[in-house]
Amino acid sequence: MRRRDSASYGKLPSRSRCTRCRKRAVVHLPSHNANFCDSCFVFFFKNAVKRALKLFPVKRDTPIMVAVSGGKDSLAAWLVLEELGFKTLGVHIDLGIPEFSQASRRAVESFAKSRALGYRVYSIVDLLGYSLPEIYKRTNRMVCAVCGTVKRQLLNRIAFQEGFRVVATGHNLDDEASRLLGNIVRHREQYLEKSYPYLPSIGKKIPARIKPLFRVEADEIRIYCQIKGIDYFSGTCPFSRGATSHIFFEALNFLEAEMPGTKRDFLFHFVRNHTPPETDINYKTCSKCGYPSYSDLCSLCSLKERLGNQGD
Amino acid sequence: MRRRDSASYGKLPSRSRCTRCRKRAVVHLPSHNANFCDSCFVFFFKNAVKRALKLFPVKRDTPIMVAVSGGKDSLAAWLVLEELGFKTLGVHIDLGIPEFSQASRRAVESFAKSRALGYRVYSIVDLLGYSLPEIYKRTNRMVCAVCGTVKRQLLNRIAFQEGFRVVATGHNLDDEASRLLGNIVRHREQYLEKSYPYLPSIGKKIPARIKPLFRVEADEIRIYCQIKGIDYFSGTCPFSRGATSHIFFEALNFLEAEMPGTKRDFLFHFVRNHTPPETDINYKTCSKCGYPSYSDLCSLCSLKERLGNQGD
Numbered sequence: 001m002r003r004r005d006s007a008s009y010g011k012l013p014s015r016s017r018c019t020r021c022r023k024r025a026v027v028h029l030p031s032h033n034a035n036f037c038d039s040c041f042v043f044f045f046k047n048a049v050k051r052a053l054k055l056f057p058v059k060r061d062t063p064i065m066v067a068v069s070g071g072k073d074s075l076a077a078w079l080v081l082e083e084l085g086f087k088t089l090g091v092h093i094d095l096g097i098p099e100f101s102q103a104s105r106r107a108v109e110s111f112a113k114s115r116a117l118g119y120r121v122y123s124i125v126d127l128l129g130y131s132l133p134e135i136y137k138r139t140n141r142m143v144c145a146v147c148g149t150v151k152r153q154l155l156n157r158i159a160f161q162e163g164f165r166v167v168a169t170g171h172n173l174d175d176e177a178s179r180l181l182g183n184i185v186r187h188r189e190q191y192l193e194k195s196y197p198y199l200p201s202i203g204k205k206i207p208a209r210i211k212p213l214f215r216v217e218a219d220e221i222r223i224y225c226q227i228k229g230i231d232y233f234s235g236t237c238p239f240s241r242g243a244t245s246h247i248f249f250e251a252l253n254f255l256e257a258e259m260p261g262t263k264r265d266f267l268f269h270f271v272r273n274h275t276p277p278e279t280d281i282n283y284k285t286c287s288k289c290g291y292p293s294y295s296d297l298c299s300l301c302s303l304k305e306r307l308g309n310q311g312d
Numbered sequence: 313m314r315r316r317d318s319a320s321y322g323k324l325p326s327r328s329r330c331t332r333c334r335k336r337a338v339v340h341l342p343s344h345n346a347n348f349c350d351s352c353f354v355f356f357f358k359n360a361v362k363r364a365l366k367l368f369p370v371k372r373d374t375p376i377m378v379a380v381s382g383g384k385d386s387l388a389a390w391l392v393l394e395e396l397g398f399k400t401l402g403v404h405i406d407l408g409i410p411e412f413s414q415a416s417r418r419a420v421e422s423f424a425k426s427r428a429l430g431y432r433v434y435s436i437v438d439l440l441g442y443s444l445p446e447i448y449k450r451t452n453r454m455v456c457a458v459c460g461t462v463k464r465q466l467l468n469r470i471a472f473q474e475g476f477r478v479v480a481t482g483h484n485l486d487d488e489a490s491r492l493l494g495n496i497v498r499h500r501e502q503y504l505e506k507s508y509p510y511l512p513s514i515g516k517k518i519p520a521r522i523k524p525l526f527r528v529e530a531d532e533i534r535i536y537c538q539i540k541g542i543d544y545f546s547g548t549c550p551f552s553r554g555a556t557s558h559i560f561f562e563a564l565n566f567l568e569a570e571m572p573g574t575k576r577d578f579l580f581h582f583v584r585n586h587t588p589p590e591t592d593i594n595y596k597t598c599s600k601c602g603y604p605s606y607s608d609l610c611s612l613c614s615l616k617e618r619l620g621n622q623g624d
Binding site: 181184185186187244247248250251254255258259262265266269270 | 493496497498499556559560562563566567570571574577578581582
C-alpha cells in the first residue's frame with residue numbers, strides 16, 4: 001500500500017498514472033494492481049462499499065445506526081454511508097477507560113459536530129454501573145471477549161430504544177479475514193457462520209448487523225480518512241495487548257505481503273460460498289430483561305449478576 | 313524446540329527433568345509442554361508414529377516401500393518403520409540435479425549400507441529420458457508441481473513392479489499442516505481430501521500411500537536424527553526457491569511461535585473430522601501406458617509427450 005505524497009504510504013514509482021483517469025496517481029494498491037488519483041480513489045472506495053451493501057437486504061431509505069468508536073474504521077463507515085444518502089445516527093459507547101475513552105469520545109464528537117451529523121454518547125457506567133477497567137478487575141474472563149459482548153448487547157438495546165432496525169459497524173476486510181482465519185485454524189466452527197458480513201435481525205429486539213467496509217482493507221481506510229480529512233483517534237486500547245486476534249492479523253498480513261490479494265480472495269470466497277446465518281434458531285428469552293438469549297439469563301444479565309456478586 | 317546439549321536446539325532451563333522418567337532432560341518440546349531425556353524422547357517419537365500407523369489399515373506384516381530423498385524426514389521414517397518391525401525397501405529417485413542429487417543419493421546409500429537396509433536407486437533420466445533441469449527448461453509449468461507429479465507417478469510404477477501395495481513418504485506435521493492451510497486459504501477444495509495422511513490404493517496398479525510422520529514436527533525429526541546418528545542431507549533443492557508452500561510454512565510457524573500447539577491442533581482436528589478419500593471414483597485408463605488416470609492420457613504420458621514435442 002503506497003502513496004506518493006505521504007510518508008505513511010511509502011513511495012510510488014515516479015510518473016505513475018491513475019488506472020482510471022490517467023492523471024498523476026497518488027495511491028498504489030498492490031492487491032488490486034492499481035494506481036489512483038485522490039478523486040478516483042474515493043470513487044473506488046465508495047464503489048467497494050456499494051458492492052458490499054448489495055449483499056445486505058437493506059433499503060436505501062432504512063435509517064442506520066452506526067456504532068462509532070472514534071477510530072478510522074467506524075468514522076469512515078459513518079461518512080461513506082452518509083455520502084451514499086443513508087439517514088444515520090452515530091452511537092458511541094464510552095467505556096470509561098482513562099485517557100483512551102476520553103480521546104475516543106472527543107474524536108467522535110468533533111467529527112460529528114464538524115459535519116453536523118446526529119450522534120448520541122452512552123456511558124457504560126450509566127448503563128451497567130461499571131467502567132471497563134472495573135469489569136476487568138471484577139471478572140476473570142478475557143477482557144476483549146467481555147467488552148465485545150457488552151458492546152454488542154448494549155448496542156442492540158440502544159438500537160431498539162432509538163427505533164433502529166439496522167446497526168452498522170466499521171469492521172474491515174482485515175478484521176473479517178483474520179477473524180475467519182482464526183476461527184478456521186482454531187476450528188471454532190460454531191463462530192464460522194457469524195463471519196458473514198450480514199447478520200439478520202432476530203425479532204424486533206435484535207437489529208440486523210451490517211459491515212459496510214468488509215470489502216476494503218485497513219490501509220485503504222487510512223487513505224480514505226486522509227483524503228476526506230477525517231481526524232480519527234488512532235490509539236490502541238490498553239486492554240487489548242496480547243489479544244490473539246492480533247496474531248492472526250499479522251499472519252494474514254505476512255501472507256498478503258508475499259502474495260498480494262490473498263486476504264480479499266480468502267474472505268470473498270468464504271462470503272460467496274456462504275449465506276447469512278439462519279434466524280429461525282429457537283432463542284430463549286432472558287428471564288431477567290426479556291431480551292432474546294441463548295440461555296435462561298442473557299450474557300449481559302449474567303455479567304451484571306457476576307459483577308454484583310463481587311461486592312465493592 | 314530446545315535441547316540442552318546441542319547449539320542447534322537452544323537452551324533448556326538448568327536442572328530440567330524428563331517429564332517421563334525424571335532424569336536430566338535434554339530436549340524441551342513447547343507444543344507438548346514437555347521435557348525429555350534422549351531415550352524417553354525416542355520412546356515419545358516412536359509412540360507418535362505408532363499412533364499415526366493406527367489410522368492406516370496397514371498390517372504389521374505388510375511390506376512397505378519407503379520413498380527416500382536423503383533428507384531428514386524420509387530417512388527418519390525409514391528407520392522408525394524398520395525399528396517397529398516392518399519389512400521395508402528404500403527407493404530413491406535420482407532427479408539429475410547437479411550436486412544436489414549426488415549429495416541426496418550419497419546420503420541414502422551411506423544410510424542404507426551402514427544399517428544393512430535394502431534399497432534401490434532409480435534415475436529419472438533412465439525412466440523418463442530427461443533430468444529435472446532438462447524438464448524445467450522444456451516446460452513452462454511450475455517446476456515443483458511437475459517434480460511432484462513425476463515422483464508420484466514413478467513411485468507408483470516402481471511399487472507395482474517391485475510388488476509393493478503400500479508406499480510410505482516422509483511428510484511431517486509441518487508439511488501437512490502448511491499444505492492444509494494453503495489449500496484452505498487459497499480455497500482449493502479439490503485438494504482438501506488429499507490432505508488426509510492415508511490415501512487408499514486405487515486398483516492393483518496404484519499402491520496405498522501412508523505418511524507415518526504426520527504427527528511429528530520437523531524439529532522433532534531433527535532431534536530424532538541427531539539421537540539416532542542419522543547423517544541426512546540438509547540441502548535445499550535449487551529449484552524450490554520462491555515456492556508458495558514455503559510461505560504457508562512460515563505463516564504457520566509464526567502462529568506456532570505465538571501459540572504453541574496451534575499447528576498440531578489445526579492438522580489433527582482436520583484428520584479427526586475427515587475420512588480417507590473415496591476410491592470408487594471412476595478413473596479412466598491412460599490410453600498410452602494403461603495406468604489409472606483422470607483423463608485419456610495420464611499426467612506422466614502427457615508430460616512425456618510435451619517433452620518429446622519440444623525437440624532437442
